[in-house]
Amino acid sequence: MTMTEKYKILGKYIKDMSSETKDIETYLFVKDRIAKYQLGIDITSKPLKNKLIEVNTNLRFEDKEKSNKKSYFEIIYSTIIKIDEEIKDKKELERIILCDVQTKIYPDLEKSLLDLLHNSGYEEIKFEKKVDFEALYNNRFN
Numbered sequence: 001m002t003m004t005e006k007y008k009i010l011g012k013y014i015k016d017m018s019s020e021t022k023d024i025e026t027y028l029f030v031k032d033r034i035a036k037y038q039l040g041i042d043i044t045s046k047p048l049k050n051k052l053i054e055v056n057t058n059l060r061f062e063d064k065e066k067s068n069k070k071s072y073f074e075i076i077y078s079t080i081i082k083i084d085e086e087i088k089d090k091k092e093l094e095r096i097i098l099c100d101v102q103t104k105i106y107p108d109l110e111k112s113l114l115d116l117l118h119n120s121g122y123e124e125i126k127f128e129k130k131v132d133f134e135a136l137y138n139n140r141f142n
Contacts, residue, residue, distance in 0.1 A: 007081045007096050012105055014112060015056065016076040019120040022069075027121060029069040034122055037061050041131065045097045048080075055079045055097050057105065059113055073116055077109045095137060102133040 021027050040060040045053050061073040079101055087093060110127060117125045 006084050006087055006092070007101070009101070009104065010052070010080045010082055012077065012079040012108065014075060015078040016074070017112075017116060018072065018074045019116050020073075021071040021120060026069045026071060029067075030063075030071040031122065033063065033067075034071075034125060036065070037063050039127070039131070041136075043098055043102065051083045051085065053081050053083060053097065055081060055101055057102060057109060059109055061113060061117065071120070071122075073113065073120065075109065075113050075116065077105065077112070079105055098140075099133045099137040102131075106131060106133070 021030060038061070040062065042058040042060075043055065044058070045055045047053055055078070057077045057079070059075045059077065063070045081096070081101060083093065083096070087096070110130075114125065114127065117123075
């Protein structure tokens, strides 16, 4: 690791993937409604030994409204990172996990979720907006 690299991604993989559409009625209903579905993101991390951290990014695409007819899509994406020895500050570490790593892996994660949606029969889905992890990170403290 060079001095400028605060962390290094050692590996990334899909830990869990789920697509649920109960029946044909649900599928047809969701096809009309899917534009109203929203993206939800949760990020958790778990320290491993030797300055390694497992970062789990949970991406959900779901209908927030009360309805019996829903589809549900979720991906848990795991990234293993090694943190530079120099990094001791908790804030800096938080920023790496919640912002830097996420920004780096997001294109892969988004593509995986889109592939899942397309393969689940919703091929017209596109994500117009990119997730701004910088903004999400900064908003946490306000």
